[in-house]
Amino acid sequence: MIYTYVPDYVVFDLETTGLNCKTDDVIEISAIKVMGGKPAGEFSTLVNPGYHIPYQASSVNGILDDMVQGCPDFREALDGFLEFAGDMVLVGHNIKSFDLKFLYRDAMKFWGKKIANEYADTVIMSRIYLPGMSHTLSSMAEHFGASTEGAHRALADCKMTYYVYEGLKDVMDKRLAYGDVKCCPKCGSPLMKRNGKFGEFWGCVGYPACRYTERA
Template sequence: MVGNKRGKRLAKYEPSYVVFDLETTGINSNTDRIVEVAGIKVVGGKVEDTFSTLVNPERSIPKRATMVNGITDEMVAGAPKINHALDEFLSFSENHILVGHNIHTFDMKFIYNATEELYGGVIDNDYIDTLYLSRKVLPQLRHHKLVDLSAYFHISSEGAHRALNDCWMNQKCYEELGKLQSNITVEICPKCGGELMKRNGKFGEFFGCGNYPECRYTRNI
């Protein structure tokens, strides 16, 4: 599960997965810390288990972060530290595909940094970012935040910005996005499962994998 190679971002709906979410002390994955981890395990489209824990970041939580997620220093004072919390989450998620909203540029970076610091390697779970999926199947939406998706699908966003609540919202949104994706054509990379995207090169347009440079698959149009 932990090694030298990061997992790939997939572009297609998968019925078995762990949707997860983090709350943090800020937006910088190099300097900020995780304060909450949650996940929902789904097998064959059915929820099987949930996971949720606060995390003691061993530092004061900035007021601006508390204003977003409502998590205070007092709430995390007796919570497990990141090494214990991450051990439990990795045992929970195992080798499942991870699903989350905006995880490609946010949550996965926090997870990678934490696993590198604690274990000397990174998790190799493939993952699906519902932000990219939403942009693909719902191009008519002006904004693609999780609360925007929830509103579009008439899913309650009560309790947003707490990790487990966001997981429940996104799990429902992901299932709806999967239904919509089945009605459109998405070019899938046969090598890694990522999305093939049109690009311009020296000799004109071609399809290139969205996981470049990790995956260098190309195909002529």
């Protein structure tokens, strides 16, 4: 996982039959390829899960059984997505604890394959760089002046996430310039000031993967 901005990446989002990443399934996958900070391509497909989409899911994302008739199954859709994404950095909102789990699970199930792409999670970055505000995708998108129309459909959520990630870049740049964030010499992630037993210190946000600290 990275905590920094990269200008070339693929932002993605899923809609699912529910919130359980062990038993639920993907019913829509969308992605936007971004090159040099600018949108450069889209991938989006509804997915037929092969069973009735629970009402609770449809009531959130508006995806109904008849809409996924004739749509690819997730094996075909995931194959298309992985080809689209290549080895680019994946960016998404709350992907570490949600969306990526579906991708990892099903790539393993279909092909015994591990998805090794580096990724950035905008909900984790939002908590780091903009603490003290709501970190839902809609709140963050509004904060950065993006439209939240069509929220809870995958492609609309990708667009919002794109604005959030680009907005976080500006926040990071300002904080680096202001000096309340530094760059970790070990891993390149930001260092932030923390309070410890012996007073203030700089700690890497990559902790515990990176344990770099220095005196404040």
